[in-house]
Amino acid sequence: MAEYITTSMEDGVCVISLNRPDKYHSFIKPMEFALQDALDAAAEDDSVRAVLLTATGKAFCAGQDLKEATEPGGPELTKIVSEHYNPIIHKMRNLPKPLVVGVNGVAAGAGANIALAGDIVLATESATFIQAFSKIGLIPDSGGTFMLPRLVGLQRATALMMTADPVTAKEAVDMGMIYKYFPDESFAKDVLAFTKKLAKMPTKGLMLTKKALNKSLTNNLDTQLQCEDDLQTQAGNTRDFKEGVAAFIEKRQPNFEGR
Numbered sequence: 574m575a576e577y578i579t580t581s582m583e584d585g586v587c588v589i590s591l592n593r594p595d596k597y598h599s600f601i602k603p604m605e606f607a608l609q610d611a612l613d614a615a616a617e618d619d620s621v622r623a624v625l626l627t628a629t630g631k632a633f634c635a636g637q638d639l640k641e642a643t644e645p646g647g648p649e650l651t652k653i654v655s656e657h658y659n660p661i662i663h664k665m666r667n668l669p670k671p672l673v674v675g676v677n678g679v680a681a682g683a684g685a686n687i688a689l690a691g692d693i694v695l696a697t698e699s700a701t702f703i704q705a706f707s708k709i710g711l712i713p714d715s716g717g718t719f720m721l722p723r724l725v726g727l728q729r730a731t732a733l734m735m736t737a738d739p740v741t742a743k744e745a746v747d748m749g750m751i752y753k754y755f756p757d758e759s760f761a762k763d764v765l766a767f768t769k770k771l772a773k774m775p776t777k778g779l780m781l782t783k784k785a786l787n788k789s790l791t792n793n794l795d796t797q798l799q800c801e802d803d804l805q806t807q808a809g810n811t812r813d814f815k816e817g818v819a820a821f822i823e824k825r826q827p828n829f830e831g832r
Contacts, residue, residue, distance in 0.1 A: 577604035578611050579629070585622035585772035586765065587615045587670075594630030599638040600683060602648055605657035612664040622772035622831050624668060625765065626691060627675035636682025636705060654714050658683055662716040665690045666787060669780045671771040675764035676742075676751070681705045686717035689724065692783055694751040695767060696742040697760045702750065704734045723790065724750050775813030776831035 579590045589611045591598040598604075615621045628634060641647050648657070665672055665687070674691030681703040688694055688702070696702075704721070706713045713721070713734050722730040725748045733740065742754035755763040771779065781804045788800045808814055813829045820827035 576607075577601075578607040580611055580614070582620070583765065584769050585620065586625055586768045587618070587621040587623075588625045588627065588765070589615065591626075591628035591634055594628075594632070596638060597632040597635035597679065598628045598630075598684070599635040600657070601638045601641045602657065605661065609660050609664060612661070612668060615670065616664070616668050621670055622776050623671040623673065623768050625673050625675055625768040626665075627677055627764065630678070632678035633676045633680040633688060633700065634684025635679065636684045639709070650711075658687070658715040661687060662690050666716075669783075670776060671768075671774075671779050671783070673764065673768045673771065675760070675768075676700045676702075677760060679703065682713075683715040686713060686715035686720065689720045689750070690716050693767075693771075695764050696745065696751055696754045697757045698742050698754050699757050700742045700745075700754065702740040702745055703737060705737050707735055707737045719790075721750070724748075773829065775811065775817060775827075775829040777811045777813055778808050781808050 577591070577593050579592045581588045581590075589608070591604070591608070593599065593601075593604060612624075615624045637653060642650065642653060672692045674688045674694045676688050676694060676696040677700065678697065679701050680688045680696075681701075682705040685702045685704060704713055704717065706717075712718070717734070718730075721733070724730075725733070729748060732738070740748075740750065742751070745751040746754055785797075785800055785804050789797050792800060812832045813827075816829060817827050
């Protein structure tokens with residue numbers, strides 16, 4: 574795994590880093606499967622309270638390595654989408670921990686849409702997001718046609734996907750595509766500090782919040798109200814809820830454990 578994906582732990586945060594900097598972290602089959610494995614491991618590890626997905630070097634991800642996709646004997650497009658990318662998006666959206674994506678440079682094609690599948694997306698000030706698919710006659714995949722219109726609206730998403738115009742970090746924040754950007758020079762420190770803050774919160778409640786938001790993407794109002802009712806009952810039975818109430822009454826800082 575370490576050849577293409579590295580992982581480390583710090584204060585309850587599992588940092589998963591794309592690690593193919595000489596190719597701008599463009600994806601190849603073993604890298605995609607290694608990322609799936611890293612997400613599974615983080616999901617199952619009780620010591621992981623939050624996950625930060627980022628990349629080494631100066632780029633986040635240039636999308637699919639086209640050499641692999643076009644070489645004789647290489648994986649077919651349908652397999653790349655169904656077996657490589659779709660499982661990554663499913664694992665990200667269903668990860669039972671807060672998932673921050675730290676976009677440390679250009680995010681293009683599948684790289685951009687994988688970034689947008691995070692719970693909270695942060696970027697360097699110099700980062701750019703590019704729906705590069707139209708440049709080679711393909712459609713956006715990796716959940717892009719689902720997530721981007723919900724983030725920025727159908728009209729803007731259509732234009733970005735058809736023109737492949739680059740979006741700066743500031744523009745991405747202004748249009749609601751991402752949450753926040755940080756200066757390049759302090760980005761690594763800032764994004765880790767942000768994720769550590771989430772790791773100290775009642776992460777079982779954050780997981781239930783994520784589940785409610787996922788349901789809201791397809792539910793009608795009545796169904797979503799029932800969903801909130803059910804999930805709030807689960808949240809009210811957590812140790813963290815009891816600790817949060819006790820800390821409020823006792824006027825002290827809570828000690829959340831994510832359970």
